[in-house]
Amino acid sequence: MQQEKFITTASLDAGEINLIHRYWCAANYLSVGQIYLLDNPLLREPLQAQHIKPRLLGHWGTTPGLNFIYAHLNRVIKARDLDVIYICGPGHGGPGMVANTYLEGIYSEIYPEIAETTDGMRKLFRQFSFPGGIPSHAAPETPGSIHEGGELGYALVHAYGAAFDNPDLIVACVVGDGEAETGPLAASWHSNKFINPARDGAVLPILHLNGYKIANPTLLSRIGDEDLKKLFEGYGYEPLFVEGHEPEVMHRLMAGAMDRAMERIRAIQDRAHGGASPAELPRWPMIVLRSPKGWTGPKEVDGKKVEGFWRAHQVPVSGCRENPDHLKILEDWMRSYDPEDLFTADGGLKPELKALAPEGDRRMGANPHANGGLLRKELKCPPLADYAIDVPEPGKTVVQTTEILGKYLRDILTLNDAEKNFRIFGPDETESNRLGAVFEVTDRVWMEKIEPFDVHLSPDGRVMEVLSEHLCQGWLEGYLLTGRHGFFSCYEAFIHIIDSMFNQHAKWLKVTRELEWRKPISSLNYLLTSHVWRQDHNGFSHQDPGFVDLVANKKADIVRIYLPPDANTLLWVANHCLKTWDRINVIVAGKQPEPQWLNIEDAAKHCQAGIGIWDWAGNEEDTISPDLVMACAGDVPTMETLAAVSILREAIPDLKIRVVNVVDLMTLQSKDQHPHGITDEDFDQMFTTERPVIFAYHGYPYLIHRLTYKRTNHQNIHVRGFVEEGTTTTPFDMTVLNQLDRYHLAIEAIERVPGLKEKAGHVVESLCGKLQEHFTYVREHGEDMPEIRDWTWRPGS
Numbered sequence: 001m002q003q004e005k006f007i008t009t010a011s012l013d014a015g016e017i018n019l020i021h022r023y024w025c026a027a028n029y030l031s032v033g034q035i036y037l038l039d040n041p042l043l044r045e046p047l048q049a050q051h052i053k054p055r056l057l058g059h060w061g062t063t064p065g066l067n068f069i070y071a072h073l074n075r076v077i078k079a080r081d082l083d084v085i086y087i088c089g090p091g092h093g094g095p096g097m098v099a100n101t102y103l104e105g106i107y108s109e110i111y112p113e114i115a116e117t118t119d120g121m122r123k124l125f126r127q128f129s130f131p132g133g134i135p136s137h138a139a140p141e142t143p144g145s146i147h148e149g150g151e152l153g154y155a156l157v158h159a160y161g162a163a164f165d166n167p168d169l170i171v172a173c174v175v176g177d178g179e180a181e182t183g184p185l186a187a188s189w190h191s192n193k194f195i196n197p198a199r200d201g202a203v204l205p206i207l208h209l210n211g212y213k214i215a216n217p218t219l220l221s222r223i224g225d226e227d228l229k230k231l232f233e234g235y236g237y238e239p240l241f242v243e244g245h246e247p248e249v250m251h252r253l254m255a256g257a258m259d260r261a262m263e264r265i266r267a268i269q270d271r272a273h274g275g276a277s278p279a280e281l282p283r284w285p286m287i288v289l290r291s292p293k294g295w296t297g298p299k300e301v302d303g304k305k306v307e308g309f310w311r312a313h314q315v316p317v318s319g320c321r322e323n324p325d326h327l328k329i330l331e332d333w334m335r336s337y338d339p340e341d342l343f344t345a346d347g348g349l350k351p352e353l354k355a356l357a358p359e360g361d362r363r364m365g366a367n368p369h370a371n372g373g374l375l376r377k378e379l380k381c382p383p384l385a386d387y388a389i390d391v392p393e394p395g396k397t398v399v400q401t402t403e404i405l406g407k408y409l410r411d412i413l414t415l416n417d418a419e420k421n422f423r424i425f426g427p428d429e430t431e432s433n434r435l436g437a438v439f440e441v442t443d444r445v446w447m448e449k450i451e452p453f454d455v456h457l458s459p460d461g462r463v464m465e466v467l468s469e470h471l472c473q474g475w476l477e478g479y480l481l482t483g484r485h486g487f488f489s490c491y492e493a494f495i496h497i498i499d500s501m502f503n504q505h506a507k508w509l510k511v512t513r514e515l516e517w518r519k520p521i522s523s524l525n526y527l528l529t530s531h532v533w534r535q536d537h538n539g540f541s542h543q544d545p546g547f548v549d550l551v552a553n554k555k556a557d558i559v560r561i562y563l564p565p566d567a568n569t570l571l572w573v574a575n576h577c578l579k580t581w582d583r584i585n586v587i588v589a590g591k592q593p594e595p596q597w598l599n600i601e602d603a604a605k606h607c608q609a610g611i612g613i614w615d616w617a618g619n620e621e622d623t624i625s626p627d628l629v630m631a632c633a634g635d636v637p638t639m640e641t642l643a644a645v646s647i648l649r650e651a652i653p654d655l656k657i658r659v660v661n662v663v664d665l666m667t668l669q670s671k672d673q674h675p676h677g678i679t680d681e682d683f684d685q686m687f688t689t690e691r692p693v694i695f696a697y698h699g700y701p702y703l704i705h706r707l708t709y710k711r712t713n714h715q716n717i718h719v720r721g722f723v724e725e726g727t728t729t730t731p732f733d734m735t736v737l738n739q740l741d742r743y744h745l746a747i748e749a750i751e752r753v754p755g756l757k758e759k760a761g762h763v764v765e766s767l768c769g770k771l772q773e774h775f776t777y778v779r780e781h782g783e784d785m786p787e788i789r790d791w792t793w794r795p796g797s
Contacts, residue, residue: 473501489526540726665707
């Protein structure tokens, strides 16, 4: 390869190169020690079997490259006084991230027991991938990390999310070549088209090509430099290549690439800050680092190639306790870094090497952007009363619920415009989800060419739309983790695309809440709309309410699930969620016109409780216990339940019915399972201890059974919900297909109340006739019967 074709080397003298190299050796030494050693941290005595961990866990292959990058970032931070955070995409690079933050000193500041001494180094080594210690990834416990890498594919999108609205920040993001094969990462390269250099920070992607993943070559590593250059130029980058294995040459090349990248970033930003509008998108720099996998480690073990091959991926030499030859390979490997040249007699990093690291908050492990709660400011929210829907009588007013929320979000954008700390994210669906009012005050972010006939596109927009749920989720996570606020709306069926990203974020939050030094970040707020019961025009592929089932699996104090039945309850829930921290809030609400049930005062009381009896809907009056409880959770289930109640009250006036509506799904759990759970006494008072409960639920029925299985009356709770029946059909026919409609609900109520079916058989027969009438009507006319379309609530007798 003609290296000079792409970059020039930096003008560092031999002394500077030697210092950087020794710093790199120190990080490598500490990384190997974490994987292998229980004791003898500085090899002050010959290495023996008892010094080795009984279980060798960790990954070496990617780590020396990560350490090499870290050392060179330190140099440019100090030389240029830069504000930089480091995102480690290769998930198993944890040893390197821990080693470097230890060398900086921030690790010992946060964890004083892991001091910069020989004993502290012993503890540093022992804790790694050890019971009671720390994970092998760049986990929440690792200072400077906002990205664990437990699952590959999200590093670059997190980096861009962190850079939005952070004009002074540079996010250095290392992308492993194994990670580069994932779909989310492949899409993430396009994030450069959403960075506005006049108001955002910069991302410096560093593609780390060491040739192999676990047991195979990586795709990008086998692409020639010319083709790789064309690929990334096509993405809109200026690729700078650093390739080789000789340390002195590689240090000079990397220093040159870093200098070129930082100069290019500064030039792009200076031009934008000067008010110049680029004729085309800026071509942001990136670095392609080709280095051997397991660089500086054993060349061979047992006659088999290790360095520069996939065998270096995890633990290159594994039999050190029982095999003297392996023990010698390990000792020779660690001594090759010359620890006496790196560390003082008491175990601290030598002063001339210590001086290479940035100071204070400029250390990447101490940068406050990597502990976003330190920077978080409260979101300004307008009064809910300004957006409340007037509901003089339940069920008579019909509005599009999410349209009202859109107006509320519009004014949040306005109130927080000065702080630039709130964005809305969604996959090309903001308008579709009826949140279009936000476009009265902002636009979609768009840095590419804008045609004269385009609408709501601007480099200064605060709505992030791209047809990739992965990018929306990742951008939002990066934005939240660096101290800001956001809101994510999505079609309910397709939020499943980011199931595993949700999992990773929930795990991150769970761990950070146990770390006092990690300050709370804003909650991740989802609005799931265009939901299962109103996807009649799209059909079966768009009908899936199962995301909430996944959410309910997570640690109780991390997740919340809300099913507001109308606009005023949605307003209250959204306002509440946007003010919370360290949680994941899922709101499910439809976008189609629907009846409104509660005025804003009653909505607030109902939502604060999370669950309640709607006295105006039932007819139990002063009876000790009703004959029947009709419960509901979700907007369509609520409407169908009230329609069923109306039918029953008119047809069987003596039947005493109680109506219970659930907004906060987690209230159904017992108090010991979830902090929002209501007490057993309150549950029994609401649902009774022996009466039948017909529960109409938005999603899959089993979740309600799972949440209530410990309750006294669980055996009498009969749940109807989505049972995987769907097609392109009318709204009401969707409920009929899943037996969630008013007629099936009323029939089941009659069948479950002891002795009622014998007295009201004629009512059941009439309702079955209605179902047949519906079946015939929709297939002849292509729409629901007038009595369904025009239905409004009336209490019956």
